[in-house]
Amino acid sequence: MKKSAPKLSSDYTTRDRLLDAAERLFGLRGYDGVGMRMLAEEAGVNLGAATYHFGSKDALYIETFLRRFRTMNAKRLRLLRQAEEEAGANPLPVCKIVDCMIRPLFQSGLEHPSFQLLLARNLFMPPAFLHEAIRKELEPNIMEFHTALLRSLPGMPDNLLHLRTMFGMGALLVFSVQMDRMPLARDATFNENVLKEMVHFISAGLQSVSPPSLEEWLPVPFPPDFERR
Amino acid sequence: MKKSAPKLSSDYTTRDRLLDAAERLFGLRGYDGVGMRMLAEEAGVNLGAATYHFGSKDALYIETFLRRFRTMNAKRLRLLRQAEEEAGANPLPVCKIVDCMIRPLFQSGLEHPSFQLLLARNLFMPPAFLHEAIRKELEPNIMEFHTALLRSLPGMPDNLLHLRTMFGMGALLVFSVQMDRMPLARDATFNENVLKEMVHFISAGLQSVSPPSLEEWLPVPFPPDFERR
DNA sequence: GTCTATAACCTGATAGAC
DNA sequence: GTCTATCAGGTTATAGAC
Structure with missing residues (x-):
């Protein structure tokens, strides 16, 4: 049994708990690998409270990052x-x-x-x-x-x-x-x-000194964007 | 034997269709971002046939890779x-x-x-x-x-x-x-x-010539493994 | 081999009591 | 702010007809 309460102070709000849990789980398993229920459980808060504080899973992910x-x-x-x-x-x-x-x-x-x-x-x-x-x-x-x-x-x-x-x-x-x-x-x-x-x-x-000529090279955007959904 | 014939419709089997579709979608959206239904649809095959040929989503993913x-x-x-x-x-x-x-x-x-x-x-x-x-x-x-x-x-x-x-x-x-x-x-x-x-x-x-001493360095495994599930 | 139907469960989001 | 109950739709996987 694992208790997840990094900071034990009384002002460790539901919001912060969720952000910390999301940081752990999203980092480990990625956006699609974690559900809101899992997040709520890891944070030790209620599922309803989770969506209340951030509105959507996307918003939580963005804010966590x-x-x-x-x-x-x-x-x-x-x-x-x-x-x-x-x-x-x-x-x-x-x-x-x-x-x-x-x-x-x-x-x-x-x-x-x-x-x-x-x-x-x-x-x-x-x-x-x-x-x-x-x-x-x-x-x-x-x-x-x-x-x-x-x-x-x-x-x-x-x-x-x-x-x-x-x-x-x-x-x-x-x-x-x-x-x-x-x-x-x-x-x-x-x-x-x-x-x-x-x-x-x-x-x-x-x-380092470049070996070949790359004069027609185009700028490389970073990081890349991918299609989803 | 059967070399990759990506578009020749004659022996372009259901299995190969699935592998190609999985390659596209898994590459774009990751393992958790794609469902079997989506794969079957992309491959133009039936959902039941999809699990028949590989047994499980994991097996399909592994084989695709x-x-x-x-x-x-x-x-x-x-x-x-x-x-x-x-x-x-x-x-x-x-x-x-x-x-x-x-x-x-x-x-x-x-x-x-x-x-x-x-x-x-x-x-x-x-x-x-x-x-x-x-x-x-x-x-x-x-x-x-x-x-x-x-x-x-x-x-x-x-x-x-x-x-x-x-x-x-x-x-x-x-x-x-x-x-x-x-x-x-x-x-x-x-x-x-x-x-x-x-x-x-x-x-x-x-x-390049190394600047500091790193004598106590440990071997680095690559690539890393992560917990899942 | 291919298909339909369905089991058993998980998903994000929401409505409304407290 | 927090909780329960629930929605409509998704998930993998399987059973059985053709």
Whole structure:
């Protein structure tokens, strides 16, 4: 018998219980793999109360995702801007930009392991009804990082950078899915080393000299949208 | 015997129709996102006939996946062994090994776009009932490529190579999901250049000099298994 | 092998008492 | 805000006629 009450304080509302339960279950089994009844049971609340607080399953899913995704993206931009300010007029080292990009995601994985699965799921193959929310939340972020990278990689074609950034995101996402099986969160300096290794891998790919010509490449949208329903 | 004859109506059996429909729909919407009724309708066959031919939804899903996954992996190994034979006693260049690893996957994406989505899905976050089949099919493959890479990257710690290979797989998977939106399959030399760029990105990361020490790293299983049901 | 009918259960959503 | 009861429709799987 498993009791699901992460925070035992008295202001742990039905709403919060539901969001936490949804984070766990949606992350583990995906949108279609979990029903409202299962969510209500996991949260220890009534089924009727569940639909009352969010109106629909879709709305609950969206809110569950955005709750942490928003703050994570804000932190990303904050780190980048801060680094740029400190660097003054000089372009940032590529590995510094990549660090700002993935550090908040890495940290989020340590603090909220079950959200990490949901995040990876939604950036890899988001349900269609979530796609617009992701785009809106992620686009300004992507643009600012893209600009910063272009400044530090003079001569790199726009499209090639898009492609390589996509590769880097892939490395990050697969890592995210595996994070909770790794011996992390034990030793802070060890964690830092793993993060550095990932930053290093991605930076090496971004900075490498391209072998072929890809002049007719088209921009790659990310993440993709799929048909559903 | 009966090679895949996707549209020739004469021996395009109910079984094959179902597999093709399952490939499309499962790839697009995932295991939980598609019902047997939907599959039967898409395949243009009766619902009763659907369960008759495979016994269960799980079995249909597994067979749909393995049908192409098996031949893809065989081709991977064949390319690697052929390259090793040609090289004689010399260790292969890393980019050559990576090429053997991802070329069949790339090609498969050109030939069977809807399978590519299913493949990416299952390597990224496979349903639990599929995990054993994947492991059994993929493990010998991974081991042989891992050995080849170690030979070409002397001094690289086992665990670090596992980690970096995981990064590379991530790059590949995200690319797979986006393939059908790219201007590929038009010009063969263009396709080849895109493939080379991916090989190049991954090889750069694999070969790069590591910044921190990760001596206590543990082997990373891939792909992950999740609880379901 | 193919089809219909149906069993047994789960789905999201809602109406209305408390 | 929380609960019960219920809706209309979905799910997989099976039994048995053709």
